[in-house]
Amino acid sequence: MLKTLRKIASVGLISEPAPAPDELLRVRRAADATIAAVLGRALCIRHVDAGSCNGCELEIQALGNPYYNLEGHNIRFVASPRHADLLLVTGPVVRNMETALRRTYAATPDPKRVVAVGDCGCAGGILGECPASLGRVANVIPVDVEVPGCPPSPARILQGILTAIQG
Amino acid sequence: MPLRRWWDRAQPVTGAPHVRGLGVGAEEWLQVARDVAAAGGVLHALWASCAATGERCAHERAVYGAYQTDGGVLVVELTPPDEAPWIYPGIEDIFPAAARMQRSAHDLSGARSSDPDVRPWLNHDRPYEFVRVDGEGVHEIAVGPVHAGTIEPGHFRFSVVGEKVLKLEERLGYTHKGLEQRFTALPILQGHRLAARVSGDSAVAYSWAYCQALEGMSGRTIPPRAAWLRAVCLELERLANHLGDLGALGNDAGFAFGLTQFSRLKEDLLRATAAAFGRRYLFDIVVPGGLASDLSAEAARALADVVRAVCAETVELRDIYDEHEGVRDRFTGTGRLEPERAARLGVVGLVGRASGQARDVRVDLPDAPYTEVPVTMVVQHGGDVASRVAMRFGEAHESGRLLTSLLSGLPHGAHAAEVGVPADGAFGVGLIEGWRGPVLVALQAGPSGSIRRCHPHDPSWQNWPALEHAIMGNIVPDFPLINKSFNLSYSGVDL
Structure with a gap:
């Protein structure tokens, strides 16, 4: 117990400030531009892997580490789309995940936002469109913000999330 | 040592050190698997060549197995007889891990193994039949493909009594992207x-x-x-x-x-x-x-x-x-x-x-x-x-x-x-x-x-x-x- 406490004290606070939103990442402006007013300062996110290679997942998980301190910015991941305000979607949308993604989107209450993460989600990536894959996320559900990168850094993903809730 | 004869027949394969390759017929395919298992070797991989469609593939169909034994890696190539349809001997009884590899190989190439479990693995076009556990108080918990955390998609079917798990059956293939x-x-x-x-x-x-x-x-x-x-x-x-x-x-x-x-x-x-x-x-x-x-x-x-x-x-x-x-x-x-x-x-x-x-x-x-x-x-x-x-x-x-x-x-x-x-x-x-x-x-x-x-x-x-x-x-x-x-x-x- 003493060792644990000593470790916590010696590391101290290392969280970094959040990046500013970047309007260049926005691909669509939602008609109901009131999400920040509805949600106040709290945001719940549901992540959906629609067929990624799991690289983007590693960087999304990193958002929880003490440097990015996602929960310190009043943002958290939730276990059900019914509790979510925003979907964070990775991967090209593969055929075997199309139904699951559509259902997850339908189960998320309005107003909602969608952020596509990674080159595959934004543009199909190296996999592109093929008989097994429908390509970019916007081919299947409406996307508000796209964060390119293979994988994009946690700071960039956070920037995308913050941009999405501005509009 | 029965494994020795396969090594003696095999030719060097380029790439990783100590890899050798061998072409076999159906009988030998099974015998290699048995000999590798008897010598304490492991199955590294099993795959089939060619897509099910595509004219080029008709004469190039083959199933491959890669094993590791003390001597190195042995890659075995099984080529089919000319007449179709072709069912090759499955090795799932010898190496249980081969079962899903064989089912996937069928989905991707059309090469069918003799395993009676013919449920598709990567192909999700049809509903999937899970193995049911019957008995008093047994119920199922279905989880996924979208999980509660930031992880990849897959489906888990638990058969449980109270909180105790009697059986878990995995259903994967959701991120199949060709x-x-x-x-x-x-x-x-x-x-x-x-x-x-x-x-x-x-x-x-x-x-x-x-x-x-x-x-x-x-x-x-x-x-x-x-x-x-x-x-x-x-x-x-x-x-x-x-x-x-x-x-x-x-x-x-x-x-x-x-x-x-x-x-x-x-x-x-x-x-x-x-x-x-x-x-x-x-x-x-x-x-x-x-x-x-x-x-x-x-x-x-x-x-x-x-x-x-x-x-x-x-x-x-x-x-x-x-x-x-x-x-x-x-x-x-x-x-x-x-x-x-x-x-x-x-x-x-x-x-x-x-x-x-x-x-x-x-x-x-x-x-x-x-x-x-x-x-x-x-x-x-x-x-x-x-x-x-x-x-x-x-x-x-x-x-x-x-x-x-x-x-x-x-x-x-x-x-x-x-x-x-x-x-x-x-x-x-x-x-x-x-x-x-x-x-x-x-x-x-x-x-x-x-x-x-x-x-x-x-x-x-x-x-x-x-x-x-x-x-x-x-x-x-x-x-x-x-x-x-x-x-x-x-x-x-x-x-």
């Missing part, structure tokens, strides 16, 4: 980029295995500095993944402090990796012929300093984990996979070594630089979550030691060499011990720099079925912990 077909559309000198994205957490292992096969086929030996730098990347990948898992395992045992500390250390390591190689995750750094960029002496020293600091803190945290009664209670005895069962199921890699299966490609069939910087294999015998945690602590420590040696002894010279296009029909196999286990890439060249066929094989193929055994008799709330202790790839097996 990787093998996509390979055939890429130039062979570009395929390493797709290989790195078969399972992103093992980017170095896959791209190295791909390049190892390709360089062998082109008759090219990479410069010593390139080999050493690749090993630096591979050990960084192993260390980063182990740190992430150690944090997540602490968290799943209710010890959030562990996640906070280990995720901080992992971030420190990723930032040092980015400073050294220009990227946090090492995609597209291993390229045909060597490395995409060199490492300056100064950058190597800075990287070594961070690795040392991270490893020193890991030792402190191990102490805290070991002394924490709550954590110890959740880890010990949970999700036990006994060594005998692990051997029977042909479990490989980290999960295998946690159950006494002492195999590591870096030790058994070392290629440069592991011939000069030998690896000390970590093995545990408990087979429970605690053993898999101890494996990660042990291997993280060993990777730290290797990184220190590699970074301080980097040979001088070029970090890459030119690689030419291999001849049409050339075949090579790459085999690299990634953080999860052995990653195999079987590559065949087509005409004028194209890919005729590429099969990337993840160790998760062999280990997913073992998870179904490890959960039996445990309680449902322990599943996330047990699953995390395996931490298998979905993308890697969904192809």
Whole structure:
């Protein structure tokens, strides 16, 4: 117990400030531009892997580490789309995940936002469109913000999330 | 020794060291499998060539098996008789892990094995029939494909009584994206980029295995500095993944402090990796012929300093984990996979070594630089979550030691060499011990720099079925912990 406490004290606070939103990442402006007013300062996110290679997942998980301190910015991941305000979607949308993604989107209450993460989600990536894959996320559900990168850094993903809730 | 005759007949295969290939008929196909099993060998991979559609394939259909025995890797090619339809003898009774590989091979190529379980695996067009468990009080819990955390999609069907799990049946294939077909559309000198994205957490292992096969086929030996730098990347990948898992395992045992500390250390390591190689995750750094960029002496020293600091803190945290009664209670005895069962199921890699299966490609069939910087294999015998945690602590420590040696002894010279296009029909196999286990890439060249066929094989193929055994008799709330202790790839097996 003493060792644990000593470790916590010696590391101290290392969280970094959040990046500013970047309007260049926005691909669509939602008609109901009131999400920040509805949600106040709290945001719940549901992540959906629609067929990624799991690289983007590693960087999304990193958002929880003490440097990015996602929960310190009043943002958290939730276990059900019914509790979510925003979907964070990775991967090209593969055929075997199309139904699951559509259902997850339908189960998320309005107003909602969608952020596509990674080159595959934004543009199909190296996999592109093929008989097994429908390509970019916007081919299947409406996307508000796209964060390119293979994988994009946690700071960039956070920037995308913050941009999405501005509009 | 019956295995001897197959080795004597086999011809050398280019790529990884000690790989030999052999063409057989249906009877011999079964006999090779029996002889390998009798000699204590393991199945690395089973795949079939060619898409079900496509005229070129009609005369090229073949099924391949890759085994590892004490002598090396034996790749067996089974070619069908001319008359169709063709059912080849399945080896699922000899190597249980072959069952899903055979079902996938059928979905991808149309080659049908004799296994009576003909349910499609990667093809999700039809409803799936799960095995039902009947009895008083038995009910099912269906989970997925979209899970509660930030992880990949898959479906788990638990049959439970109260909280106790009687049976788990996995249903994977949700991230199937036609990787093998996509390979055939890429130039062979570009395929390493797709290989790195078969399972992103093992980017170095896959791209190295791909390049190892390709360089062998082109008759090219990479410069010593390139080999050493690749090993630096591979050990960084192993260390980063182990740190992430150690944090997540602490968290799943209710010890959030562990996640906070280990995720901080992992971030420190990723930032040092980015400073050294220009990227946090090492995609597209291993390229045909060597490395995409060199490492300056100064950058190597800075990287070594961070690795040392991270490893020193890991030792402190191990102490805290070991002394924490709550954590110890959740880890010990949970999700036990006994060594005998692990051997029977042909479990490989980290999960295998946690159950006494002492195999590591870096030790058994070392290629440069592991011939000069030998690896000390970590093995545990408990087979429970605690053993898999101890494996990660042990291997993280060993990777730290290797990184220190590699970074301080980097040979001088070029970090890459030119690689030419291999001849049409050339075949090579790459085999690299990634953080999860052995990653195999079987590559065949087509005409004028194209890919005729590429099969990337993840160790998760062999280990997913073992998870179904490890959960039996445990309680449902322990599943996330047990699953995390395996931490298998979905993308890697969904192809």
